[in-house]
Amino acid sequence: MRLPRLPVVLAAGVVLLTSMPTARAAAAEPSFVMPSPYVIAIDPGHGGSPTSDPTQLWDPGVVVGTVMEKDITLDLAFRLRALLVKERVKVVLTRTTDEYVEISERWNRVHASAARLFVSLHVNAFNGDPAIDGATVFYPKPDSLSFAQAIDAGLAQTLRGYQVPDDGVAAKPELWVRSDIPTATVEPGYLTNPREAALLSQAAFRDAIAMGVFQGMLAADPQIEQVRQQIVRAEAAAAAQHRAELASGADAAGTATATRWGLILGGIVVLWVVMRIAIRRQMSPSQLPQYRRRSYRRRRAVSRRS
Template sequence: MPSPYVIAIDAGHGGSPTSDPTQLWDPGVVVGAVMEKEITLDLAFRLRTLLRRERVKVVLTRSTDEYVEISERWNRVHASGARMFVSLHVNAYDGDPSINGAAVLYPKPDSLPFAQAIDAGLAQALNRFQIQDDGVVTKPELWVHSDIPTATVEPAYLTNPRERSLLLQNDFRDAIVMGIFQGMLAADPQIEQTRIQIAHAEAAAAAQRQAEAASAADAARTATATRWGLIIGGIMVLWVVMRTAIRRAVRTPQPPPYRRRTYRRRRSNGKL
């Protein structure tokens, strides 16, 4: 079976306050009751679902509401053997709620083509929602240890009332992850090629199992037929032997019945 393509996804921020004052937590952007950390985790789950259908092995830097240091997030990505990495966030701009749009950030020149592919997919997916495409922006201070194609996606502004309303809608979130997904496929055709290889291998394995099951069934039927053949043959032989014995018993000549003879003594007529 071919090895799956591995992609790492980072749900930005995370964690909640506890009774322990030393426990760190980071909700991200907060507007009213809406928290960035909850949006990013939901987007990560949705993107994971799409990628799994493509036979991709998905690694999440977090899958619960937990605080994870940036360095530990990258350690998890690096340990997974991922071939590309996307960090999910939403944007914010204090003081001007009119600021809007989607942007894709990248840390190094090596990641520029990947960021451009993600941006193109995202722009196309969000076009029907009239989201402005702010393009790609270099952010060298982000993911400084990155050695694979890396991008940070900020699809909308939580501080913009219209975009905040969209971020609460399922169809808009589905469009975001679909755009990222399409960008990933465009960035590396090996994702689709690996899916095809895995599908072919799975089909071949299924056909092999089916052939083995059919062969086993044929062998079982043959064994059953052989057993019945031996049983019936034995019965036939026994029947022939018994019939022959009966016929011999009928044809054996019987001795004639014994008849007792009677003798008459003759009387003498001589004279004295």
């Protein structure tokens, strides 16, 4: 009884084939490098409200009626951030809520962000003469002069339609003394000037301020736009590679499945053939005449009917 062992081996082979794992497409190495985003820090000036804790500091900035500088600066920061995020810039705010933050802590947050540009947003005030008006930009050191000029030029362009005078740039060395990146303090209008106070309450005017600062930043450093283009190109390459991987993965899986079923069917056919041979060889000689007799009778019956 040696032959019946072969079908058992073949059956085991079929079982093994059906449990064979599907081939997986090897993950390709990325053929592109995703550039680091350009980082800009924005400081919404002032912040914080009085609490039950008398030791807790708070700083609303300029207050005219119910209007507070700290609320305008935070809103301007959000509008400017939205423009920069669309430009693929990574934006870091020194505060995102109505929070009191010391100047030294604000600078720590800017420094930790590895920002390449920094603007502090404020609105101006001049006690005693409500006629004083206009937009101005302060810079701490001469190495920030060209950045301040670019921001001022951007503001002059977007605020021209609102007849807000361009008061130019001015050095204020006492502001941001630790600055080591291009730094500008933006004062886009006077809350003590009734006409500019009314403008500062309008969303369209706030958008114009944010756009002016944004365009000034783009003009100050062409790297912002270059990094945006690099990121867009890298994202397109990543998306194309992802699509290609999905397609080749589906192909490989389809081929593996077809191969496996081919092997299974082939195995079953071979098994069936071998089993038949084995059964025939095991038949005893006494069975053969029986088969012949039967066919002989059938033939006779057929011949009788005719």
